[in-house]
Structures are given as C-alpha cells and as structure tokens.
Amino acid sequence: MQNDARIIGIVSEVLGTSVSGDSSVDGVAGWDSLKTLQIVMALDEAGYEVPIEKIADIKSVRDILSFVQEEV
Amino acid sequence: MTERIALLSNVTVESLALRVKKELGKDVFVSSGFDAWRTELLDPSSAIRGDEVKTICVLLHGPALFPDGVDFRFIDVLSGPLRILSQARAAHEEKIFVVSTLDLPASAARPLTGENFSARAAALWRDELQKMGVPVLDVAELAADAGRERFYSSKMWYFGSLPFSQQGETLLAREILRVENAVRGGRRKCLVLDLDNTLWGGVIGEDGIEGIELASVGMGSQYRDAQRVAGELAAQGILLAIASKNNLEDALRPFREHPHMLLRESDFVKIRADWNPKPDNIAAIARELNIGLDSLVFVDDNPLERGAVRAALPGVAVPEDFPSDSSALPAFMGRVARTYFTALRVGDEDRGKTEMYQAESRREVERGAHLSLDDYLASLEMKLDLHRLREDEIARAAQLTQKTNQFNLTTQRYTEADLAAMHGSPDLRVWMAALRDRFGDYGRICLVIVRLEPRGVLPPNVGHTAEVDTFLMSCRVMGRGVEDAVLSGIEEELTAEGVTTLRGRYAETTKNTPVRDFWRKMGYTPDGDSWVSHAPFMERRTRICRGS
Numbered sequence: 034m035q036n037d038a039r040i041i042g043i044v045s046e047v048l049g050t051s052v053s054g055d056s057s058v059d060g061v062a063g064w065d066s067l068k069t070l071q072i073v074m075a076l077d078e079a080g081y082e083v084p085i086e087k088i089a090d091i092k093s094v095r096d097i098l099s100f101v102q103e104e105v
Numbered sequence: 106m107t108e109r110i111a112l113l114s115n116v117t118v119e120s121l122a123l124r125v126k127k128e129l130g131k132d133v134f135v136s137s138g139f140d141a142w143r144t145e146l147l148d149p150s151s152a153i154r155g156d157e158v159k160t161i162c163v164l165l166h167g168p169a170l171f172p173d174g175v176d177f178r179f180i181d182v183l184s185g186p187l188r189i190l191s192q193a194r195a196a197h198e199e200k201i202f203v204v205s206t207l208d209l210p211a212s213a214a215r216p217l218t219g220e221n222f223s224a225r226a227a228a229l230w231r232d233e234l235q236k237m238g239v240p241v242l243d244v245a246e247l248a249a250d251a252g253r254e255r256f257y258s259s260k261m262w263y264f265g266s267l268p269f270s271q272q273g274e275t276l277l278a279r280e281i282l283r284v285e286n287a288v289r290g291g292r293r294k295c296l297v298l299d300l301d302n303t304l305w306g307g308v309i310g311e312d313g314i315e316g317i318e319l320a321s322v323g324m325g326s327q328y329r330d331a332q333r334v335a336g337e338l339a340a341q342g343i344l345l346a347i348a349s350k351n352n353l354e355d356a357l358r359p360f361r362e363h364p365h366m367l368l369r370e371s372d373f374v375k376i377r378a379d380w381n382p383k384p385d386n387i388a389a390i391a392r393e394l395n396i397g398l399d400s401l402v403f404v405d406d407n408p409l410e411r412g413a414v415r416a417a418l419p420g421v422a423v424p425e426d427f428p429s430d431s432s433a434l435p436a437f438m439g440r441v442a443r444t445y446f447t448a449l450r451v452g453d454e455d456r457g458k459t460e461m462y463q464a465e466s467r468r469e470v471e472r473g474a475h476l477s478l479d480d481y482l483a484s485l486e487m488k489l490d491l492h493r494l495r496e497d498e499i500a501r502a503a504q505l506t507q508k509t510n511q512f513n514l515t516t517q518r519y520t521e522a523d524l525a526a527m528h529g530s531p532d533l534r535v536w537m538a539a540l541r542d543r544f545g546d547y548g549r550i551c552l553v554i555v556r557l558e559p560r561g562v563l564p565p566n567v568g569h570t571a572e573v574d575t576f577l578m579s580c581r582v583m584g585r586g587v588e589d590a591v592l593s594g595i596e597e598e599l600t601a602e603g604v605t606t607l608r609g610r611y612a613e614t615t616k617n618t619p620v621r622d623f624w625r626k627m628g629y630t631p632d633g634d635s636w637v638s639h640a641p642f643m644e645r646r647t648r649i650c651r652g653s
Contacts, residue, residue: 067119074120074261074271085260 037098043079044094057093076101100105107132111153113142116166117267124278134158143359146193160201160285162242167207175209177224187233189378194237201288206231210253212249237380240254240288240449247276287447293422294396296338297387299405300349300356304332306431310355319365321545330435332367338446339372344394345377348386353378362545384417402445482585482648485542489587489649491594494535498549499524502537505552505577510616513577514623532557538591540582550579551591586647594651596642605640
C-alpha cells in the first residue's frame with residue numbers, strides 16, 4: 034500500500050495534477066503517450082520497473098500499479 | 106512574439122523539449138522524424154528560419170548515426186552530417202547555433218589491442234566542430250560524469266527511440282540552458298568569496314596559521330583544489346573579491362604566510378575583511394568595481410550569511426548547495442564556475458597563455474618519449490630537508506612510528522613521551538626528513554633514530570660505533586631514492602661525530618617485506634643478525650637536493 038501511494042505520487046508529479054488509483058488516460062487532461070513515457074522514466078529512476086512489453090498497455094493508474102515490478 | 110528555441114535531433118526529443126521548456130520557460134520547436142533535422146536545417150521555408158527562433162540546438166545521438174556500429178569507415182558516415190552542419194551554420198548566422206558532441210560507446214566485441222573507432226569518431230567530430238567555431242553541447246562529457254548506465258535508458262530507447270533517462274534529460278536541459286546563457290554573454294563578472302571554511306578549513310582568527318586546514322596533498326588539499334578553480338577563473342578575467350568576517354590582519358595572514366595558499370592577495374581586486382554586515386560589503390564591492398549586482402556571485406559556507414545577502418541583494422547569485430562535506434568543495438566550485446562563468450571562447454590575452462601552456466605540454470610529451478627513470482626523478486626537482494628532530498615535531502614523529510608499516514625496518518612503536526625522552530638523550534640522535542618536489546609538499550615523511558655507543562669508554566682517536574634503532578619512511582615517497590639520500594646524510598653527520606661503524610637491523614613483520622633487502626642495497630654486509638658498514642661510507646647517487 035505504501036508503494037502504491039508513492040507510485041501515485043510520482044504519476045501525479047509527472048502529470049502535474051493530483052491523480053488517484055481510479056484515474057485513467059482518457060480522464061486526465063494532458064495525459065498523452067509522451068506523459069506515459071515520462072511516467073515510466075520517473076518510476077524507473079525511483080526503482081519501480083514497468084516491463085517494456087507493458088508500456089503500450091497502460092491506460093490507467095491502476096494498470097501502472099499492476100504492471101510495476103519492484104527492483105530488489 | 107515569444108522567443109523560441111529549436112531543438113533538432115536524430116532521435117525522439119519531445120520529452121526533453123518539455124523539460125527544456127520547464128527549465129528555460131521558453132517555447133521549444135522540435136523536428137519530428139528521424140532525419141528531419143537535416144532538412145529543417147537546410148530548408149529555406151523551415152519554421153526555424155523565423156525571427157522568433159533565437160537558438161538552434163542540434164542534438165545528435167551518436168549510436169543513431171551509426172546503426173551498423175562504428176568501424177573504420179566512420180569518416181564516411183560523419184562527413185555528410187558535418188557538411189550539413191557547416192552549411193547550416195552559415196545559413197543561420199544571426200542565430201545562436203549549438204551542436205552536441207557525440208557519445209559513442211566502444212564496440213563490445215573490440216579486442217583488447219584493437220583500435221577504438223568509436224573514440225576516434227567522437228574525437229574527429231569534436232575537432233571539426235571546433236574548427237567551425239561552433240559552441241558545443243557536450244553530451245559526451247555529461248554522459249561520462251553521470252555514467253552511461255544512469256544517463257541513458259535502454260527501455261525508453263527500444264520503446265520510443267528516446268535514448269535518455271529522466272536524469273539524462275534533466276542534465277541535458279540544464280546544459281542547454283547553461284550553454285545558451287554563455288553564448289548570449291550572460292556570464293557573470295565577479296566571484297565574491299568568503300574565507301574561513303571556504304578557502305581553507307577552520308577559522309584563521311581562532312585556529313591560527315598552523316591550525317587551519319590547507320595542504321597540497323591529502324587532508325586539506327580539497328581547499329587548495331577549490332582555490333585552483335577560482336584561480337583559473339581569475340586567469341580568464343573573472344574578478345575575485347573577498348567578503349569575510351575577520352580582522353583584516355588575520356584574514357591576510359594565510360595569503361602571506363601559508364605555504365599552500367594557491368591564491369595570492371594580488372589575485373583579488375577587492376578585499377573586505379571586517380565586521381560589517383556582508384550585504385553592505387558586497388554592495389560596496391559592486392559599487393567600487395562599477396558593475397551591477399547581477400554580475401556578482403557570492404560563495405559562503407554559512408547559510409545565514411547566504412540568506413542575508415540573498416534577502417538584501419536579490420541580484421547577486423548565491424549558490425545554495427554549498428557542501429556540508431568539504432571533500433565535495435572542489436566539485437561545488439566547479440559547478441559554480443560552469444553555471445555562472447562559462448565563456449564562449451578564450452579571450453585574446455588568455456589565448457597567449459594557452460599557447461604557452463600547449464607548447465609546454467608538447468615539451469613534456471617529447472621528453473616522455475625518451476624518459477628514463479633517472480631523468481624522471483631528476484625532473485621532479487626533489488628537495489630534501491633532513492634535520493635533527495625539533496621539539497615541535499615530536500607528535501608527528503610518534504605518529505610516524507605508530508602508523509608506518511611498510512617502509513619500517515624495525516617497527517618500533519614509540520609514544521610522544523618516549524620520543525620526548527629520546528629527543529633529550531645525549532646517546533641518541535633523532536632525524537626527521539621532509540620532502541617536496543615541483544608538484545607539491547609531502548611534509549615530514551621520514552624518521553631515523555640512531556643509538557650511539559656510550560661515550561667516554563674509548564679514547565677519542567678510536568672510531569665509535571652507532572646502531573640504527575629506527576628507520577622508517579612514508580610509503581607515499583617510496584621508489585624515489587629518498588632513503589638513499591637520508592642514509593647518506595646521516596652517515597655524513599655521524600662521521601663528523603667520529604662514528605666509523607654503523608650497524609642496522611631488519612626485523613621482519615607481515616607488512617615490511619618491501620624493505621627486506623634494504624641494508625644490502627645500501628652496501629651493508631651481514632654480521633650475525635644485523636648489518637654493518639664502515640667508514641668511509643658508500644657514496645650513493647640520487648636525484649635529490651639537500652637543503653631546507
């Protein structure tokens with residue numbers, strides 16, 4: 034749960050607006066594919082890996098939470 | 106009309122453009138499509154020809170120029186892009202035109218003795234840009250500083266043709282800002298420095314000239330390295346000034362008396378060392394130099410002083426990331442220099458100096474081609490100060506006996522009290538030696554204790570015997586013949602005292618095998634469990650000058 038909060042925090046920071054677990058690409062203004070890439074980059078730097086095969090499938094914050102693999 | 110910057114690249118830079126926009130607050134035009142940068146540059150109807158575009162930045166990702174890897178044909182690959190850049194520069198004369206260097210990792214399959222075509226290609230690119238007189242965005246240097254692992258992201262590359270990581274993009278955005286500022290002549294003019302804990306460690310008014318931290322090697326040399334950065338700026342025409350809370354005479358003492366101060370009083374155009382508030386002093390410096398407050402940068406370790414200056418003089422740049430650990434000070438000064446004082450080109454008067462230095466370094470290289478060890482040692486210009494132990498050196502002497510393991514023939518450990526007693530004993534001779542060369546001062550690095558045969562036993566015309574109790578030396582100066590010079594010096598002084606036989610011992614430990622053959626090398630012959638030599642003692646050839 035603590036990880037989820039941190040991930041949502043990172044997503045919010047990249048999008049420049051506060052999102053929740055229920056937010057989706059279609060529902061957030063300005064969330065385009067470029068922002069999705071920047072989210073993956075930011076998560077990468079924080080130690081949360083989204084596998085490359087899953088990036089194209091990201092449609093919502095919930096997707097990100099389910100795709101993230103924590104680096105051990 | 107909002108000003109724009111054009112960012113042209115052979116890879117995806119939309120994400121980088123967003124970050125540049127955030128850092129610069131300027132609109133960014135981006136070329137889209139793999140090779141679009143070429144056509145945008147040469148197309149007379151391109152959007153980048155517009156007056157609102159003041160800066161064109163061409164950022165080329167090296168590996169993307171070489172999709173099949175870098176091999177011996179690299180010149181063929183690079184000549185096309187270089188020709189385009191050369192034409193484009195002429196076509197956009199009125200704009201700021203910046204081109205990146207190439208960061209090209211070496212081929213993973215390169216044999217150890219094989220040629221590094223990647224390095225040659227990157228060097229050729231850099232040389233050609235320099236010949237064109239194009240200011241560079243040094244991607245290769247940024248990547249080297251951050252480490253490629255962190256600067257790039259293979260996931261972003263394979264997913265979106267976007268080579269950089271978030272960190273890489275942030276560094277690039279800042280670098281673009283910095284280069285643009287330098288090209289525009291936004292360079293600041295004057296660096297105002299604090300003294301205590303900035304140019305040296307400690308407080309001169311309290312710790313005194315002996316107590317402040319400042320050295321040419323090891324602890325204290327971080328301050329000297331930080332001073333060097335300021336000195337280099339001064340050599341490029343940046344004005345240096347001091348704003349320090351100190352008595353003036355205290356503040357000036359290190360400049361006049363400390364052997365390791367790199368900066369001299371004459372390097373500073375204004376010295377304000379008193380107890381007035383720093384903002385007042387800094388405002389006065391700007392007034393007297395007749396430059397704006399926005400030409401000043403103020404560096405101080407004390408956050409209170411920084412806050413006071415920032416509040417009172419908002420135009421003055423006050424870097425906030427002064428390191429809490431002094432080992433990070435030179436890197437911090439480097440950042441200050443790069444951020445505020447980057448010049449577009451070397452000035453005419455500096456160029457003369459640069460040429461002089463270049464000639465000097467060529468001489469070094471030529472010398473290096475046929476350099477024997479002996480020549481090398483001679484070139485160090487070593488000066489040895491061998492003297493009888495002084496009262497104020499007892500602590501250092503004890504420390505040397507406690508800490509020296511490798512070059513230590515007998516590994517006798519002595520306390521300060523022991524050494525104080527030895528210092529006063531008529532039967533003992535204790536020598537200390539200090540070494541410096543043209544690169545710096547190594548300090549007191551060698552200690553020798555010799556026990557004389559008790560006097561009065563033999564008539565004066567009969568030779569005396571003496572025994573080396575301790576012979577140790579810091580491993581930092583091994584391999585230079587220092588020990589030869591020290592032993593010869595001591596033999597000479599003992600001879601003058603009537604000693605004709607000198608005896609030495611080697612007591613083996615797990616650490617002191619490097620000196621196992623010391624006595625043999627010094628011309629001593631085995632005698633039971635010790636080594637002995639008689640007057641006249643052997644002459645040893647060294648490249649070391651005696652004298653203080």
